[in-house]
Amino acid sequence: MKCKKCGQRASVNMPQHNLGLCREHFLEWVPEQTERFIKKYAMFTHEEKILVAVSGGKDSLSLWDILHRLGYRADGLYIALGIDEGVDYSVESQRLAEKFAAERGLTLHVVNVQEQTGKTIPEWAETSLRGRQKPCAVCGLVKRHEMNRIARDLGYDVLATGHNLDDEAAVLFGNTLSWSREYLLRQAPVLPGTPGLARKVKPLCRFYEREMAAYALLRGIEYIYEECPYSAGASSIRYKELLNQLEHDQPGAKLAFYLKFLDARQQGLFSAQEEKQLELHPCPNCGQPTSAPGLCSYCRMVGEFGG
Ligand code: AMP
Ligand code: FES
Ligand code: ZN
Ligand code: ZN
Numbered sequence: 001m002k003c004k005k006c007g008q009r010a011s012v013n014m015p016q017h018n019l020g021l022c023r024e025h026f027l028e029w030v031p032e033q034t035e036r037f038i039k040k041y042a043m044f045t046h047e048e049k050i051l052v053a054v055s056g057g058k059d060s061l062s063l064w065d066i067l068h069r070l071g072y073r074a075d076g077l078y079i080a081l082g083i084d085e086g087v088d089y090s091v092e093s094q095r096l097a098e099k100f101a102a103e104r105g106l107t108l109h110v111v112n113v114q115e116q117t118g119k120t121i122p123e124w125a126e127t128s129l130r131g132r133q134k135p136c137a138v139c140g141l142v143k144r145h146e147m148n149r150i151a152r153d154l155g156y157d158v159l160a161t162g163h164n165l166d167d168e169a170a171v172l173f174g175n176t177l178s179w180s181r182e183y184l185l186r187q188a189p190v191l192p193g194t195p196g197l198a199r200k201v202k203p204l205c206r207f208y209e210r211e212m213a214a215y216a217l218l219r220g221i222e223y224i225y226e227e228c229p230y231s232a233g234a235s236s237i238r239y240k241e242l243l244n245q246l247e248h249d250q251p252g253a254k255l256a257f258y259l260k261f262l263d264a265r266q267q268g269l270f271s272a273q274e275e276k277q278l279e280l281h282p283c284p285n286c287g288q289p290t291s292a293p294g295l296c297s298y299c300r301m302v303g304e305f306g307g
Pocket of ligand 2: 140
């Protein structure tokens with residue numbers, strides 16, 4: 001395949017878009033597309049302060065790199081989860097996030113879960129669920145809470161995460177299998193902010209995972225290759241494999257699945273009343289919006305089991 005822009009040999013072939021690009025033009029195309037999605041979904045403006053949640057992985061570091069190249073005011077947030085038994089997963093991802101920031105003179109906030117709550121994520125999983133479950137549920141809860149807290153306390157307008165199309169399509173697939181309207185309702189490129197809660201955006205939601213891997217590689221971004229050791233066997237990984245099989249036979253299927261959901265949403269898949277259910281009330285302890293009656297799940301967990 002040849003580069004569509006200059007006719008040289010393409011470095012990245014994207015049958016899903018019927019497009020091939022050389023290194024130089026691919027590295028231009030990704031931020032151009034990102035800017036297009038940011039505008040299309042009204043994610044944020046150049047005047048707003050953006051907090052990028054960075055895990056040390058390819059997607060979130062690439063996102064930060066792209067926003068920086070596009071001239072947005074974006075700082076980073078790394079949450080140290082303490083997942084290091086035998087693997088150094090958190091230590092190594094923190095090192096890479098810090099290195100990325102230092103090399104570009106960017107501001108990175110680091111929050112340590114153990115210092116904040118008295119326990120690491122694996123320890124929380126042991127205590128609050130008595131080892132019955134993987135730490136992922138607790139981890140998601142704590143990460144969400146900390147991202148929201150830092151964004152609010154430090155006055156950011158927007159919280160951006162590195163979820164890519166493969167992530168979004170896998171979640172959509174899972175939510176569709178169970179026809180979970182409540183979860184489907186919360187799946188969007190932009191979740192509006194409420195008092196005390198920053199708007200949440202996913203600027204990479206239309207990029208295939210392999211496009212982001214190519215971007216990180218061609219930009220020379222050093223990122224952690226390993227997945228979280230607890231992610232093995234997660235249903236989202238099975239759904240990704242299934243969707244990859246489909247994509248193999250039918251290039252573009254993954255993107256169509258996701259975009260058709262967004263279209264259906266716009267055309268009234270959910271009633272106005274359902275959309276209103278998204279409204280939440282503030283937790284009496286931390287002030288973060290919650291759908292639970294009384295304390296939010298985070299405060300309940302830390303209150304019950306915290307030291
Ligand atoms: P994951 O749930 O691991 O697929 O991550 C989804 C997104 O959440 C990433 O692209 C990051 O934006 C964010 N994220 C995940 N882990 C962390 C972390 N330890 N610190 C900050 N942000 C994170
Ligand atoms: Fe949280 Fe794996 S990243 S449990
Ligand atoms: Zn070219
Ligand atoms: Zn709370």
